[in-house]
Amino acid sequence: MAPSLASLRRIKFSTFVLVLQITFIIVIAFFGRYSDNESYPEIYGHGSERKGHENYAKYPNFMDVNGMIFVGFGFLMTFLKDYGFSSVGVNLLVSAVCIQWAAIVKGFIHADILAGEKFHIGVEQMVTYDFATATVLISFGAVLGKTSPIQLLVMGIIEILLAQLNEYVGVDLLHVRDIGESMFIHMFGAYFGLAVARVLYTEDIETSKKGCSVYQSDIFAMIGTVFLWIYWPSFNGGFAEDQQQRDRAYLNTFLSLCACTAMTFAVSAAVDKKGRFDMVHVQNSSVAGGVVVGATANMPMQPFGALIFGAVAGTISVLGYKFLTPRMAKYLKIHDTCGVHNLHGMPGLLAAIGSAVLAAMSENWSIHDREAIFPETFDQNSTVPGALGRTAGEQGGYQFLAAVITLGIAIGGGVFTGLILRLPIWNAPSEDRLFDDSNNWEIPGEHEHDTHSTNHVKDTTIQMDSGL
Amino acid sequence: MAPSLASLRRIKFSTFVLVLQITFIIVIAFFGRYSDNESYPEIYGHGSERKGHENYAKYPNFMDVNGMIFVGFGFLMTFLKDYGFSSVGVNLLVSAVCIQWAAIVKGFIHADILAGEKFHIGVEQMVTYDFATATVLISFGAVLGKTSPIQLLVMGIIEILLAQLNEYVGVDLLHVRDIGESMFIHMFGAYFGLAVARVLYTEDIETSKKGCSVYQSDIFAMIGTVFLWIYWPSFNGGFAEDQQQRDRAYLNTFLSLCACTAMTFAVSAAVDKKGRFDMVHVQNSSVAGGVVVGATANMPMQPFGALIFGAVAGTISVLGYKFLTPRMAKYLKIHDTCGVHNLHGMPGLLAAIGSAVLAAMSENWSIHDREAIFPETFDQNSTVPGALGRTAGEQGGYQFLAAVITLGIAIGGGVFTGLILRLPIWNAPSEDRLFDDSNNWEIPGEHEHDTHSTNHVKDTTIQMDSGL
């Protein structure tokens, strides 16, 4: 590779990230403040003990979600044999950037910046930044191995903006409930990513010899799977505001995952000619049970309802991998590296429809549940804040509407983003080096001299021209 | 392999799991209900704050136990070089099925179903389902590589039934204390598994070339070890009902693990001719310190008591691997793949004996500890609920009796289960394919065409006859 090209490449990425990071610092310095400044001594010293307790519950919850973002998503993508560094490494980069950007975007949406207000950054918001980032990591799965780090960052920046606006429309304007964000994160991330993948499609993707797993890389990916699996109840329950809904979300998610996992194995063996399991199904479809109850996890569906949701999700997810994914590649030219359509797309869509149906039937719920989950369905004389006098059926309609809007913004935004990513300025991987870490990483053992020195002392002969 | 045989195999597994899953859903739909329906608004909105607080503590505790089940047990078993997919993958399947089954079995044992009562499934019970599942995963370790997924599921279904009945006898009838379930989980799981392994023994097991580790698989197994190690205090402390006992269980377990780990290394080097450590000892014996205080973790043994328990457990566990396991294989025809006898069996037995001895000496404890741990040893005029007027010595006798009953049910049940598993209908692995993932998994790189396409788009040519 010619030095000039390499320099350009190096300078482009580094400059891009440097400018981003400095911008984030300046914007947050001007507009962002701790949320705690005034209120803590009151809240924790003298006032409502209640508030304090909730934080005790929320921080471990955030830690679990944090584990899903960095360990779960990061390792789930390591299944590709020559793309492990990028999967878990670039996952770290993208998350670190998106978390900061999410803080800014959420701040500008929710604070009245023009009136001189500062937006708040607080411990209780950290989990929402992780949630916003999850959207991007889902899309990352659809384009894994086919994009450069800069492309992923550009995608993340646009996607978070659109996803947060979409969430604002759904939650703040339409008063839709989606506690585990099956619509606003999973569906959005999946269909956005698929749209980007469609625009970036080339024939080389299908003929690449790199885009497959080996035995060890599949076990690395299982690290991601099991951590996503165990922490998913915290993902779905973390936003609940009362203890009953939170606990119910934990329980429903746990049950759904169990039924989903059982059906994943059953269907995976059934669709294989030799009756064997496919590791791809186990890695991904097993956790579709978390997605499918994301929109309804806090609702009174009883344990068997959660099991049914999970069993259906596992089934359609495996069938998707087996029958839909190859056809989407062949006929629609959508190459979905991790199969996010099967893990996040279809189960998310199913979750949205489920939430519409349950909402429409919510008249039969206990008063407490109706008040807590859909205060909008109380009449306007109700003292419950936010009561809009909707009927249960109308609430169901709004839930469905939010899913349609999410789909529209995700696909439209994904196509738009894909077109931007096709501009020949983002260090995109060349067509013969797809699914290949060596594009972006110094690979150990690559050069003779590497194996002859200790790891951290590789460049004893220092070229002064290689500095910043 | 002939298509007809493969079809049969495929249909058998898938049908079995499908029937199980549908049965679970129907039974839970008829007999299972949320535990929260009535009580939440009172408990959390107005009533005892205390109850609420405990849940804040219990959910993170459950998460830790969940980590042990899916990450800990799953990865600990990946040490076999060609059996990693089955270890961590089938561990997921078995757990997902056993958790649901445990909910049903526990429900039928504890609710008065015949009187029309529904059993409860609630967030506070989730950890008990994980505990019940742990029993099966321990037995899984004894038969690892020598059983098919269906065999493991059949084993799990029988074992959970028997183990829960045994626990009912011990806890509800005999009023025995076993906070970290050293008897009811570890001993039971180990001796049950060993009995199954005995019945399934064939000469081929000893001559198989697959049943060993490689460098990388041993490091994967260490993921399991370290997560078991760090979370074990939560396993032993999770059931405690007051804060003092919970904290003491955390502390004793932590101390026991430390002493156990130190002795594991000391003894491992001592029994090797070249003074080197054996990875098998480190992977397994290091965590025997968690098992050995499981029955007594909440008792006032003082820090040095916990250290002594741990040091002894580490020592006997390594000696067991070195001297007992090969002899059990040679003379008793018990092949114990993971050495569960050394990790769960002997340390569990030691824990049971320890609990009997401590119980017998409990007259010297503080009033508070006696009330909290052994209310049965108060006289019948005591106002403490459950006081049976036992002497401390009698309580010690009951602790010992429970261990004997556990041993009996475990071994008898294991032999019975083993005989059922020998029926030639469970897709058992053929004798030349032991310890081999390729029995049950599509292995990446196995076929030429696999490495020529991207991972999730393997079957572009779709055989319509391979559908459900």
Next chain:
Amino acid sequence: MAPSLASLRRIKFSTFVLVLQITFIIVIAFFGRYSDNESYPEIYGHGSERKGHENYAKYPNFMDVNGMIFVGFGFLMTFLKDYGFSSVGVNLLVSAVCIQWAAIVKGFIHADILAGEKFHIGVEQMVTYDFATATVLISFGAVLGKTSPIQLLVMGIIEILLAQLNEYVGVDLLHVRDIGESMFIHMFGAYFGLAVARVLYTEDIETSKKGCSVYQSDIFAMIGTVFLWIYWPSFNGGFAEDQQQRDRAYLNTFLSLCACTAMTFAVSAAVDKKGRFDMVHVQNSSVAGGVVVGATANMPMQPFGALIFGAVAGTISVLGYKFLTPRMAKYLKIHDTCGVHNLHGMPGLLAAIGSAVLAAMSENWSIHDREAIFPETFDQNSTVPGALGRTAGEQGGYQFLAAVITLGIAIGGGVFTGLILRLPIWNAPSEDRLFDDSNNWEIPGEHEHDTHSTNHVKDTTIQMDSGL
């Protein structure tokens, strides 16, 4: 290897650990007691509810730190291709021993043993034992691959003693604040380890062919990185005594890590001739953001302040790996295997300086923050306990002084320890077997017969002379 030498080696290690473990048990039996004996019934049954709540928060926090010690540090060091067993395995041994020793050392420092007082070992102290152990694991990183297990244990015993005395001087005598122990753990551990590495330096280290990574070992190391990353907020916030400081520490650390990670990638690409990322930087420099706010995480620096700290840490850490580490090896003969100078040393130093500067500027803080963080800067008429009537500037001076003392004790203690470790009695690795697990581990597949038998049944032919 001659049998006699092997026997000596075996006996030496085993005897050393056995004596240590027995000594620990005896000392703790004589001098250590549960901290809970008297106070629990009051505190939890009737008294201050507050105290109880804090424990709910602290245990999950401890679990996170525990994860950093055993998973984080353990796997971060697995990057060496032939040293994975030692990294994650010996990390377990060293931690298990150091935790017990830390309990004793802390006990003797803080209790009046001579007056017959017992020292306390309680659930709330467990995290402090983990912290003390972290110091040793950092030094372990500097000498990784160049020391025997006995050498590491000897180092740990001396280091914990010195580090705890240093912490006593800083915290108890100088009233310095270092909530996440950037000085007392990270700086101390790094400079102590570097001093040891200097004394142990030989030419063979530089010419060894083993001291490098391979693709898979680098991914194993990323397990360590991501768990350190996600849990670091709990490390920095765990010691905070009020909720506001704890939450602020969580938030500042999270933000600092994000900015640090972004800059790590930016600078890593910038200093590579081909613009690629170096896995070593990503594995290590990404988490320097946790170290750099360790001393100030609870201080009111606003979100942008935390981002600046993190961005600077990521930058200097990568530059350190690229330019400083090779020069330290070449000119100073300090070979720093894991580059702890870049991850813990320089960021720790920066944290210390930052804490001095912020302390000096603390006059502008709110009353609440000054009271909570630097009660020493209130005048002597203040009712706040510990008020020493210092000015803010003086407090800054004391912060700086503590850093200087830490540096002095760490370097002096490290040189002293290195000299002891050079005594030819500690089974040091021979010069041709550096960075090599086969020194201390039975490696699977090493001998013909290993691959022909199942893993746990290796020694069917038992030599009775190989017993204890």
